Amino acid sequence: MNYNQPLELTGLVSNLHEFFRDNLSPFWATLVEGALVLLALLTLYAVIALALIYIERKITAFFQSRLGPNRLGKYGVIQSIADMIKILIKEIIHIKEVDKFLFYAAPFFVIVSSMLTFGAIPFGQGLQAVDFNIGIVYVLATSSIGIIGVLLAGWSSNNKYSMLGAMRSGAQFISYELSAGFALMTVVVLSGTMQLSEIVESQRYAWNIFNGHILALIAFIIYLISGHAETNRGPFDLPEAEGELTAGYHTEYSGLQFGFFYLAEYLNMFIIASIATTVFLGGWMPIQIKGWDAFNQIMWYIPSYVWFFGKAGFLVFLSLWVRWTFPRMRIDLLLNLEWKYLLPINLINIIVMVVMVLMGWTLSDWFPALFGN
Amino acid sequence: MNPFIKYISGIFTALKALIGGLRVTWRELWRKKVTMQYPENRETLVISDRWRSELHMPHDENNEHACTACGICMNNCPNGTIKVTSNMEETEDGKKKRVLDKYVWDYGTCTFCNLCVITCPSDAIQFNNDFEGAMYDRSKLIRQLNKPGSKLREKEKVEKPAAPAKEAAKPTEAPAKKEEKKEIAPEAKKADEKSSDKENK
Amino acid sequence: MKDLILNIVPDAVIEEKEKLTVTVEPKQLHPLVKALYSNKELPFDYLISLIGMDWGDKLGVIYLLSSSKDMSREIAIITATEDRENPLLYSITDMYEAAHLNEREVYALLGIRFINNPDMRKFLLAEDWNGYPLRKDYNDDPKLNPITIANKEIVDIAPFIKEDEKGNLVEGTTDIFEEDDYVINIGPQHPSTHGVMHFRTALNGEVIKKIDVHSGYIHRGIEKMAESMTYPQILHLTDRLDYLSASNNRHALCMCVEKAAGIEVPERAQYIRVIMDELNRISSHLLAWAAHCNDLGGTTAFIYGVREREHVLDIFDKTCGGRLIVNYNVIGGVMNDIYPDFQKDVKAFIPYMREKLVEYDNFFTHNPITLNRMINVGNLSYEDAVSYAVTGPAGRGSGWSCDVRIHKPYSLYDKVKFKEIIRTEGDSYARYLNRLDEIEQALQIIEQLVDNIPEGEFKAKTKPIIRLPEGQFYQSVEAGKGEFAVFIESKGDKSPYRIKFRSPSFAAVSAMPIISEGELLTDFIGIGGSMDYVIPDIDR
Structure with missing residues (x-):
């Protein structure tokens, strides 16, 4: 069924593509297109990070019965841009007796890892830079490069606080990567594919979280928890734990280098929300009900990228809500939670999911008329 | 209890408590915020009338104050924040009289303990509510409180005992200040006697 | 005997x-x-x-x-x-x-x-x-002890x-730490030491092996300063000891001087003083709660605690003219009579605070993370609490009935009814709960008094210059953090020959090494929050 999609960007993208194919040799066309995609992604990256910083500050303030930034521009919207300019022109302090090469390389690991992951996310219909057939594995792999940056930062800073932060970070990241991976694998079992675009496509009439009902819901919650932990944000912010380690692994960083860590932290939060959206909540796919064409048409009038950012935004809000409500975990509690609760539940969950898919107990198997693709 | 049931029930009690916490912040999200927007709310800002900010010496319309330069405040100040300098002048009837020359108060070292105000026998100084004391220059913190050309309020006040005069002034004052004065009155008399004793010596 | x-x-x-x-x-x-x-x-x-x-x-x-x-x-x-x-x-x-x-x-x-x-x-x-x-x-x-900006190495050798x-x-020396200890400085500039406190901490992984307490970075020599001040002048320094229990501290010194000089305090002043003390206790415990939560990583809780404390400070502000350093008690009574709105404000505050205490419970007290981070953490046994002289909510958390208001009642405390909150667990959670319960008890004390403030003078007449007779005088009060005591040795002058303040925070800090040993570094910060020490109280 083809619906009218007036605000979709697919037309623009394919027009541009044809324009370059017609006017340039294939080599140059690919190069220019690549450059444009890179530029678009970098811009989006920066804009999302700035928006998230502003949103977090505002929502945090509301949770804490404050007003948040409200001096710069209407409701303080320019605040994070001003902060960005400040951080760009700030002096980078050169510290004696650090391992210079590793110290300067560390922020790049962090930011490159989050950028690589960012590139693979389907933001909307046709708005995906790379669509691997092993998309989920790729996302898991690239997002875990970041930990190298954190470990390097802690090690090379020649600071005892940073060192402790990095060590905590290592233990935490390796543990929670497992849960996150298994939670995603549960969905791979359900959808039968690892390609992100196909996973989205398969959720046309039934989001995975509904299709796999209880089991998918458990996987979703586990993914949110472990994803939240992977981004090093409260209550899992032990690596920085400002109360005890001052700023943890990035204590010694200043200026733009600190900015990289800061940006990556916010982007990682968004990336986790995006992956959860894509995998569990139907990605950019609007809400559709089989047979209700008029309703579906109205839903399609809202462009797919709005759906995507709306769903991801909701998950980001959840993460903020949790972060600003709970106190910080302790390292042993954190590992307890992972190894004694999340991982065993996850393992059982994935086995039961396999059985469920084989036995045809999913929603789309039970009610193909309503939820079948 | 069966460890497995304990494990499962542990998860649910934990979840329940966590949701309880989330509910508190959720409700807070929609409540009125407590932040005061300071420079904007200058008009509506209420500062308690007893608030101690800057020491000042009230002058009346004739540029007269009540300070007799007795120096009690200076002696009572724990940090040497107040410096009173006085001249001896001869009045028409030949008596020697102490006249205030400079009353200097240092905002920077004042701890706002109020001892100078409550011990002043003539109620010549008060703390006001002007709390915006930020300064670019430290030298501006040192202030002369008596205005140039001002002099001691003459009148019968000097001859009359201090207390009745204050009693007359009371009804026009704010209720808060009233009580302050009541307390000062008995002490003030004694202090007056004492200071005159000193002078005699 | x-x-x-x-x-x-x-x-x-x-x-x-x-x-x-x-x-x-x-x-x-x-x-x-x-x-x-x-x-x-x-x-x-x-x-x-x-x-x-x-x-x-x-x-x-x-x-x-x-x-x-x-x-x-x-x-x-x-x-x-x-x-x-x-x-x-x-x-x-x-x-x-x-x-x-x-x-x-x-x-x-x-x-x-x-x-x-x-x-x-x-x-x-x-x-x-x-x-x-x-x-x-x-x-x-000053030439003997010049101010220097040169870096001073800390020598961990004790004679x-x-x-x-x-x-x-x-005579001999011992080394504080072993040669290959991983020593980390917590403080003097650290977000969670609640001031300029310095703990030299030897770690074994993240587990604390030994703590060496350094203090005195903001030592002001208040006891020495007081020796050259008159008694009314010294009063303004007591507010600057434990600034969270300003009223209570000042009450102690006032009572000590009144007792020595034989000044009878009017009943109205007594009532006002006790209400102020309890309000100050609430404000102190609220900030302790807030800071403790913040130490555990609950930033939002910090803001909530400070938000409620603001209401207490507003009451102080109206009556005393100060918020933190209230400067209210004077020898013989209080500085001003209560503000006309005082009773109304206090009565409005009581139900508001009760409502918020329920909210605190929902928000933080039952949170599984909180429970795991406080129960059985930082255990202080009864014997240690007594031996380290840890009083206040912390001492009572270890089962020691040490409330000065009950054992050595002063002012009106033998007339009001309230419960001494005692828990025997001795862990962080007991101390945490004790503070919240004591807020409720303080509210009850205020409730009993606020409507019954008798008419009359709010200050006794005193001589312009107060001289104490020769002798030694003591007075203890229950401040927010524990037993606060004043000792005055007088030689009959208008200023004391020697004055000494017993600070509850001093004892709390001295117990930190023993209760943190074997705990994780993270918990050390939380334990610090639960002991609730204030640095100016230590660095008198």
């Missing part, structure tokens, strides 16, 4: 002053204290205060002892040495853990060294400070002087 003392030390001079005062020779001190300490019926196991004194011809110490079983029984033991060049007294650290830091403080400020104290470094002052400030012949020439079996004095 006298018989017991005379049994041990036949030539002790016993006087019945405000407290039973015993004067003994330095040699006899240790056996006497030991006998009192191990007295079966009433063990004097609580060292309230250890007051270093300079009497001009003699340097000495006043030990103020009490019993954990019955805090109203107190005894003062005085000992002194004539040797000003190398004064030596015997340490009582083998019985009272609280004596460790106190004796080090006396060494720094008066130069008295204690035999058998294993660690005789200066506390509160730098190791290379010239002169002993609390001695009467102290030379305060000691001890008596061997033959009775010879041996």
Whole structure:
């Protein structure tokens, strides 16, 4: 069924593509297109990070019965841009007796890892830079490069606080990567594919979280928890734990280098929300009900990228809500939670999911008329 | 209890408590915020009338104050924040009289303990509510409180005992200040006697 | 009691002053204290205060002892040495853990060294400070102790002087840390030390192996300053000790002076004082709660606690003219009468606070992370609480009934009804809950008083210059953090010969090393929050 999609960007993208194919040799066309995609992604990256910083500050303030930034521009919207300019022109302090090469390389690991992951996310219909057939594995792999940056930062800073932060970070990241991976694998079992675009496509009439009902819901919650932990944000912010380690692994960083860590932290939060959206909540796919064409048409009038950012935004809000409500975990509690609760539940969950898919107990198997693709 | 049931029930009690916490912040999200927007709310800002900010010496319309330069405040100040300098002048009837020359108060070292105000026998100084004391220059913190050309309020006040005069002034004052004065009155008399004793010596 | 003392030390001079005062020779001190300490019926196991004194011809110490079983029984033991060049007294650290830091403080400020104290470094002052400030012949020439910006290495070597079996004095040194300890500095600039506190912490992984407390970065010498001030002037310094219990501290000094000078405080003033004390206790506990939550990583809770505290400060603001440093109590009463709105404001605050206490419970108290991070963490046993003299909500969390308001009632506290909150677990959670419950008790006390403030004077008439008769005067109050005591030795002047404040935070910090040992670094911060110490109270 083809619906009218007036605000979709697919037309623009394919027009541009044809324009370059017609006017340039294939080599140059690919190069220019690549450059444009890179530029678009970098811009989006920066804009999302700035928006998230502003949103977090505002929502945090509301949770804490404050007003948040409200001096710069209407409701303080320019605040994070001003902060960005400040951080760009700030002096980078050169510290004696650090391992210079590793110290300067560390922020790049962090930011490159989050950028690589960012590139693979389907933001909307046709708005995906790379669509691997092993998309989920790729996302898991690239997002875990970041930990190298954190470990390097802690090690090379020649600071005892940073060192402790990095060590905590290592233990935490390796543990929670497992849960996150298994939670995603549960969905791979359900959808039968690892390609992100196909996973989205398969959720046309039934989001995975509904299709796999209880089991998918458990996987979703586990993914949110472990994803939240992977981004090093409260209550899992032990690596920085400002109360005890001052700023943890990035204590010694200043200026733009600190900015990289800061940006990556916010982007990682968004990336986790995006992956959860894509995998569990139907990605950019609007809400559709089989047979209700008029309703579906109205839903399609809202462009797919709005759906995507709306769903991801909701998950980001959840993460903020949790972060600003709970106190910080302790390292042993954190590992307890992972190894004694999340991982065993996850393992059982994935086995039961396999059985469920084989036995045809999913929603789309039970009610193909309503939820079948 | 069966460890497995304990494990499962542990998860649910934990979840329940966590949701309880989330509910508190959720409700807070929609409540009125407590932040005061300071420079904007200058008009509506209420500062308690007893608030101690800057020491000042009230002058009346004739540029007269009540300070007799007795120096009690200076002696009572724990940090040497107040410096009173006085001249001896001869009045028409030949008596020697102490006249205030400079009353200097240092905002920077004042701890706002109020001892100078409550011990002043003539109620010549008060703390006001002007709390915006930020300064670019430290030298501006040192202030002369008596205005140039001002002099001691003459009148019968000097001859009359201090207390009745204050009693007359009371009804026009704010209720808060009233009580302050009541307390000062008995002490003030004694202090007056004492200071005159000193002078005699 | 006298018989017991005379049994041990036949030539002790016993006087019945405000407290039973015993004067003994330095040699006899240790056996006497030991006998009192191990007295079966009433063990004097609580060292309230250890007051270093300079009497001009003699340097000495006043030990103020009490019993954990019955805090109203107190005894003062005085000992002194004539040797000003190398004064030596015997340490009582083998019985009272609280004596460790106190004796080090006396060494720094008066130069008295204690035999058998294993660690005789200066506390509160730098190791290379010239002169002993609390001695009467102290030379305060700035040239002797110039201000320097040079980096000073911390030397972790402690000198000691001890008596061997033959009775010879041996001097030596010990190392605080082992050679390959991983030592990390928590403070003096650290977000969670609640001020300029410095803990040298040896870690084993993330587990704390040993803590060495350094303090004195903001030591202001209030006790020395007070020796040249009149009593009304000293009052403004008490607010600056534990600034969260400003009213309570000031109340203690006022009562001490009133008692000594025989000033009768009007009943109206008593009522106002007690209400103010309890309001201040609420504000102190609220901030303690908020800071504790913040130390555990709950930033939002911090804002909530401070939000409620603001209401208390608004009440102070209207009546006292100050918010933190309220400057309200004066000798003989209070500075101003209550503000006309006072009763209305207080009555509006009580239900508001109760509602918020329920919210705090939902928000933080039952949170599984909170429970895991507080239950069975930072255990302080009853014996340790007494030995380290940890009073207040922390001491009561270890099962020690140590509320001064009950055991040594002052002002109106024998007339109001309230419950002493005691928990026996001794962990962070007990201390945490104690504070929240004490807020409720304080609200109940205020409820009983606020409507019944009698008419009358709010301040007794006092002489313009207050002179205390010759003698030694003591007064304890229950401040927000524990027993706060004032000791005044007067020679009949308008300023004290010696004034000493017993600060509850001092004891709380001295107990930090033992309760944090074997805990994780993360929990060390949380334990610090649960002990709720305020640095200016330590660095008097």
